[in-house]
Amino acid sequence: MTEPLDQERTTDQLETIGRALDSGMFIHVRRMLQQMRPGDVAWLLESSPAPSRKVLWQLVDPDDYGEILEELSEEVRDGIIRLMDPEKLANALEDMESDDLAYVLRDLPERLYRQVLTQMDEQDRLRAEQALSYPEDTAGSIMNTEFITLRADVTIDVVLRYLRLRNELPEGTDTLYVVDKDNRLLGDMSLASLVVQAPATTVAEAMDTQVEAIPLTMSDVEAANLFERHDWLSAPVVDENGILLGRITIDDVVDIIREEGEHSMMGMAKMDVDEDTFAPVLPSAKRRTIWLTVNLCTALIAASVSNMFEATLSQLATLAILMTIVPSMGGIAGNQTLALMIRGMAVGHISDSNARWLLTKEALVGLINGLIWALAIAVVVSIWKDSIAIGLVIAAAMFINLAVAGLAGALIPLVMRRFNIDPALAGSMALTTITDTVGLLSFLGLATLLLLN
């Protein structure tokens, strides 16, 4: 009988295995690992500090290597592969679906890659080379070539007898494809439709001819958006002549959607999306250097803006105290717009036809925000610093900066996309540089013009 999953079970498992490892109860851990599914073992490895992973991997059943490897994230997998000899690795890869095989092989160091390939049998090698020939991030790179095709003129009864002879369907099969003798896709038939058909019906009568096939060269993200929009479980992939080459299954789409979300979130925080949560200290520190360097540069740009107003600042220290407020508000307001744009682009909502409407809207939101917050800061500062003049100066600067922030937040991602730059990564840094500069320039500039004489 089946048992409902205990909600706390998986977390408990993590605790138990962690404790057993710490106290050296390796045989106990090995037994626990054998009872876990490959997906759970992959999750356990990803949740373990780097040093424990090595020990855990040695306790894993080698028969499960392949299935676990294909579930691991890139960084963690690369670390584990470095622990394996080429022969064992080649064995582990043999049962993989072609897209997962390419996914693992693509990142191997050149030398290891060649060693693994020579260890494989002829058929697997060809399959691997074929899968690797499709460019990364295209539909081709995430499709697998294990699927079942039917001819249109046979009956359902024949199809069922054929399937019974096969005894097992390729993993994730929900649909059978109908092709002509040149392998051109004519239609498809879901298993859900197959099982309700009368045995004497022909495939031609029962099949669905309104199949939307994914072209080989479509981007994987766009393909994932189509899956999401149409609630597909799988979709056929065809070349420009309509020849069926493979199929994409929902499990790979789920990975892409998960990655897209993490990429945007980590990008906004200036973090490498590939960084392994439990990586050792030094590689972690190294990975974060790039964006900290970029940020130091933008911080120095901001400092050199205020440097132009050194005379003003030395006359009126109050300005120094207040000068961080306007850039801070501009940064937040601009990033709000930026996030909205990045999300809209990720799901394919933003095109040339609606971009201008959106730009106008966000510019207007910026103007309204500008009015609201100019008023608010004028009141706060006039009272706090007992100076209506300073209150008015900071209000004017706030209005300018928030109006600019709205416009820049909408414009930057549109411009970046045109030049094929990823706004999730570079957008917020460019934006902050603008809002910092405009914020400081307008506040200190207006103060110099109006308050000093």
Add this chain to the structure above:
Amino acid sequence: MTEPLDQERTTDQLETIGRALDSGMFIHVRRMLQQMRPGDVAWLLESSPAPSRKVLWQLVDPDDYGEILEELSEEVRDGIIRLMDPEKLANALEDMESDDLAYVLRDLPERLYRQVLTQMDEQDRLRAEQALSYPEDTAGSIMNTEFITLRADVTIDVVLRYLRLRNELPEGTDTLYVVDKDNRLLGDMSLASLVVQAPATTVAEAMDTQVEAIPLTMSDVEAANLFERHDWLSAPVVDENGILLGRITIDDVVDIIREEGEHSMMGMAKMDVDEDTFAPVLPSAKRRTIWLTVNLCTALIAASVSNMFEATLSQLATLAILMTIVPSMGGIAGNQTLALMIRGMAVGHISDSNARWLLTKEALVGLINGLIWALAIAVVVSIWKDSIAIGLVIAAAMFINLAVAGLAGALIPLVMRRFNIDPALAGSMALTTITDTVGLLSFLGLATLLLLN
């Protein structure tokens, strides 16, 4: 014959419909809408500026209302529902799966909700009330109750004949469930397994008894993580006695994973995840007020920290110019750690057993970052400002702030989780307040102690 999807087709469609709408060719638009699938119409509505949506909805075929509504995002759907009268809405809801029905009904204003419910027939009303009885964000709220159950003692042949009599399976069916007379889940059989079984085999022989059933009260996010980890297409939902109540299908899981990603990304940018990209100006501006208010408070806290050093700043204007650098670097470094933690928590990688390891690691990364950037800023500032003393002061402040940033970035989300606060929303604001305060305090404090006398 099937045609490969034109990669540009959907975007072109958007342009074409946009242009046709603008030039008032409503009959043309209506015809185009009729040829589109519900998912595409939903996507078109979401990609259209708020004013166009109203026109588009009037051109949609009322028979498609239900299917389109269930594909729409919350915000857009609420806007459209306000355009419909209760009777039409009740009709549209009738064919929906129970989870989608609850999803739509849950957000209706009380009065409209009652009106719609009285328009429904008895059976649909019961179904809706049942679905609404499960708390939001639990497995119960995303399960649907349309599924097929089998008895263990019948043969595959009988099962096939039964399915043929039914003529159609519930949407998204990939697995049939085997239950006893009390509806207790005994096992399951995928369609892929059903079609390869010999007709004389009994369900008991062919079924998989190692089914992992989702408990009714599990959180929807946790259930989604399980789907992802195990590459499930659907999973049964049971109560505490193992009674089968419904099933969760992958399409809802995909929506949850997409939402989770958007929630983290938008949260990092202080943006309401529900904000509709093409909402009108005023509601958009209003939605952004909360976080801008919070940010104004934190900016004022930072200003009041530097206010404590007014005397120092008026003596040495250079400090005012440099004082934004250390908080800026602390904010970025801290947010990097925060993003890593938020991602790790979202996929369930972080538990009590590895939290301490992670905290130590991030604190060490903070120390190493502190050393690197203290050195870098010391060199830059010593040369720029021609003062080794100021260079040393800013270096010391940088080291302190980056060390604190690493620790705070790891600690804040752990503490927030304990108190059930969502770190994706509140985390970065809390963090920035800390890094701003510590950065200004340490830089201006050390400068006051060491540079003035």
